[in-house]
Structures are given as C-alpha cells and as structure tokens.
Amino acid sequence: MAVERNLLLVSRSPRWSRVVHQAAAAMDGWAVSPCGARDALARLAGAGPHYTHLLVEGTSADGLLNALIDLAAEASGTDTEMLMLGASADSRPHIGVIRHANTSSVREALMPRPPLSGAINVAMQPTELRDALAGSMIETRYQPIVRIADRRPTALEALARLNHPERGTLLPDRFVPQIEDAGLAPELTELVSDRAFADMTGPLLAGRGLAITVNFPLDVLLTPSALRRLEAQRLAAGIPADQVVVELTESRPVEDFVALRRPLEYLRNLGYRVAIDDAGPAVPGLARLVELPFTSLKLDKDLVQQSVDDPAATAALRGMIALAHRHGLPVVAEGVETALIWDHMQALGVAEAQGFLVARPLPVAAVPVWLDAWLQPALP
Numbered sequence: 001m002a003v004e005r006n007l008l009l010v011s012r013s014p015r016w017s018r019v020v021h022q023a024a025a026a027m028d029g030w031a032v033s034p035c036g037a038r039d040a041l042a043r044l045a046g047a048g049p050h051y052t053h054l055l056v057e058g059t060s061a062d063g064l065l066n067a068l069i070d071l072a073a074e075a076s077g078t079d080t081e082m083l084m085l086g087a088s089a090d091s092r093p094h095i096g097v098i099r100h101a102n103t104s105s106v107r108e109a110l111m112p113r114p115p116l117s118g119a120i121n122v123a124m125q126p127t128e129l130r131d132a133l134a135g136s137m138i139e140t141r142y143q144p145i146v147r148i149a150d151r152r153p154t155a156l157e158a159l160a161r162l163n164h165p166e167r168g169t170l171l172p173d174r175f176v177p178q179i180e181d182a183g184l185a186p187e188l189t190e191l192v193s194d195r196a197f198a199d200m201t202g203p204l205l206a207g208r209g210l211a212i213t214v215n216f217p218l219d220v221l222l223t224p225s226a227l228r229r230l231e232a233q234r235l236a237a238g239i240p241a242d243q244v245v246v247e248l249t250e251s252r253p254v255e256d257f258v259a260l261r262r263p264l265e266y267l268r269n270l271g272y273r274v275a276i277d278d279a280g281p282a283v284p285g286l287a288r289l290v291e292l293p294f295t296s297l298k299l300d301k302d303l304v305q306q307s308v309d310d311p312a313a314t315a316a317l318r319g320m321i322a323l324a325h326r327h328g329l330p331v332v333a334e335g336v337e338t339a340l341i342w343d344h345m346q347a348l349g350v351a352e353a354q355g356f357l358v359a360r361p362l363p364v365a366a367v368p369v370w371l372d373a374w375l376q377p378a379l380p
Contacts, residue, residue: 006049007110009034010068011057015101016085020055023106030110037064041366042373044071047337047356053110055098057085065089067365070161073169074141074360083109094168124175126182132162133179133187139163140195141361144370145213145332145354148346153371155211155245157354158196159361160188180217180251189220190229197237199364208371213245215277218252221263231270241271247298250278257288268293275332279324281316290327297324301335301355308344321349 024030054072072082083096098109142156162170220226273295280300307313333345336355
C-alpha cells in the first residue's frame with residue numbers, strides 16, 4: 001500500500017488548484033486539503049492531521065505569509081516541506097518554489113528528496129552567535145497555556161527561534177545551549193523579553209488578558225543587572241508585573257538555595273509571578289525549591305507523556321503535584337498532546353495544560369487566529 005501524503009493548499013487560483021489536484025491524483029495515496037490562509041494557520045496550530053506539504057500562493061496568503069512560513073516550520077518534521085507557488089518569498093530564500101503551474105512541475109516538486117546534509121548540525125562559532133543576537137535572526141514564538149477546568153486561555157510562553165539564512169529555523173535545543181556555553185544567555189534573555197513585551201502590547205495581543213511567560217536560566221536569574229533590565233523593559237512597555245511569569249529553566253541544578261531566594265523575593269516584591277520549569281524526579285532539591293517564593297510549578301513534558309501508560313511515572317507525578325499543592329502552588333502540565341493526556345492530567349489535579357493538543361508555538365500573527373478557533377464551543 002502506498003504511503004499516504006496529506007497536502008495543504010492555500011491558493012485562490014483555479015489553475016493552481018487544478019494542477020495540484022491533478023498531480024496529487026496521479027500520485028497514489030495523496031490527499032489535497034484546499035483552504036484559506038487563516039484556516040491553514042488554525043490547522044497548523046493544533047494537533048490535527050500532519051501535513052506532509054504546505055503549498056502557498058503568495059497572493060492568496062492575505063498578509064499571513066510569514067506567519068504561515070513560521071508555523072509550518074514549527075509543525076513540520078523532517079518529512080514535511082513548504083513550497084511557494086509561482087514566486088518565491090522574498091524574506092525566506094530557503095523556501096522552495098514551484099514556478100510553473102503545470103502538473104509535471106508540481107509532481108516533480110512533490111517527489112521525495114534526499115535528507116539534508118549533516119552540515120546544518122555543525123556547531124556555530126561565537127561570532128556567528130553574536131551576529132544572530134545583534135541582528136534579526138532571533139525570533140519569538142508563543143505557546144498558549146489554558147486552564148483545564150474551563151479551557152480558558154491564561155498565558156503565552158515566549159520561546160526563542162533562530163531563523164538562520166542557510167540552516168533554516170532552528171529550535172532551542174539546536175542553539176540555546178551553544179549561546180549559554182558562549183556566555184551569551186543574558187543577551188538572549190533580554191532580547192526575547194523585549195520582543196515579548198512589545199508583542200503583548202501590540203495590536204494583535206493587547207487587551208487579551210493573557211499573561212506572558214519568559215524563561216530565565218539560573219545564571220541570569222542570579223544576576224541583579226538582568227533583573228533590573230527586565231523591570232525597565234516591563235515599565236517601558238506598561239505591562240503590569242503580575243501579568244509576567246518568570247520561569248526558572250533547567251539549564252543547571254540549583255546548588256545555593258539561599259542565593260536563589262534573593263532574586264525570587266525581589267521579583268515577588270515587585271509583583272511578578274515565578275515558576276519552576278520542567279519539574280521531574282531528576283530535578284535535585286525539588287522539595288527545597290517549592291519552599292522558595294515560587295507561584296507555580298510546571299511538569300516535565302516527557303514525564304507527562306509517559307504517565308499515561310507508565311504507573312511509575314504517574315506515581316511520580318502524584319507525588320510532585322501533592323508537594324506543589326501543599327505549598328499552594330498550582331501545577332501546569334507541559335507536553336499535553338492528546339485528549340487522553342488532557343483527561344489524565346485533569347484527574348491528577350493539574351490546573352493548566354500546555355502542548356500540541358492546545359497549540360504549537362505560534363508566531364504572533366497566528367495567536368489571534370488560534371484564539372478564535374480555540375474558543376469555539378468544542379472539547380479538545
């Protein structure tokens with residue numbers, strides 16, 4: 001049996017629609033789903049069907065072309081490809097193009113390609129990393145967090161992406177450790193926070209009543225000047241402090257709990273919320289961490305996903321959730337990718353969910369589209 005392929009088509013051109021459908025019909029196992037740009041964003045944002053290809057005609061993108069490109073990169077695996085129809089995307093030269101509206105051109109473009117060269121995995125040099133931080137290569141994505149009890153969106157977590165001209169869009173695990181090893185974590189944290197605050201007060205997100213979550217590695221959280229810069233950014237943006245959640249990331253374990261208390265108390269006295277990120281059995285000193293002035297705890301996504309089929313993982317989660325609740329901390333589950341996981345987390349007493357079932361990390365232009373779709377009266 002032929003491998004099924006699922007193709008998402010954004011085009012109002014009858015000619016492009018005809019030749020794409022003809023090409024798919026001639027290739028066994030292909031399905032074409034035509035839709036508008038906003039519908040394509042909504043489909044790519046959530047946990048719906050996996051699309052092996054996204055074909056977009058620029059004139060049919062309704063001003064959402066860059067958002068579609070960004071979201072396709074988030075949704076795609078190594079076997080997913082985005083292609084422009086007729087003309088290239090000026091700002092993204094690495095996106096492929098089908099220039100001619102005929103069946104043979106479309107079929108040729110859809111044929112399987114050899115895997116990308118391993119060169120894209122080569123470590124970046126410190127100068128390359130500094131150039132990325134100084135230019136426009138660092139971008140932000142926003143992954144929604146929703147309350148399980150009533151599905152109400154409560155927050156957006158700001159996440160960094162590196163849009164490299166040759167390597168394409170890189171996820172954090174491909175560049176953040178290199179940035180931290182190069183001693184550039186404060187610069188990255190400041191840049192992402194600045195972009196997030198600007199977006200939260202911009203026309204797409206202002207007035208939505210959502211909190212913004214920003215990630216702080218331990219070394220940055222322990223640096224007074226970094227916290228002063230955060231406060232200056234917040235004041236300049238005019239965002240209430242209680243609308244900002246600072247997440248302590250898991251880049252290295254906490255060794256000095258007394259030293260950590262000082263920046264936490266500084267932030268709490270200003271009105272910020274602070275969260276423990278990626279909590280799991282492997283986090284040393286978790287019982288001591290929850291005694292510090294944190295306001296929430298986020299569960300490790302791998303443990304959350306394992307717990308559906310693993311009684312030991314469920315037992316570990318029960319223990320951590322009980323620990324958090326004893327200290328008055330609501331719990332957020334990351335990695336909620338299926339309705340089964342959602343129901344399991346609800347049964348365990350988790351307050352909020354984050355993961356692909358809710359939404360993938362979104363470019364800012366896709367957030368209002370996702371909100372409109374999510375708030376429709378339907379269960380996840």
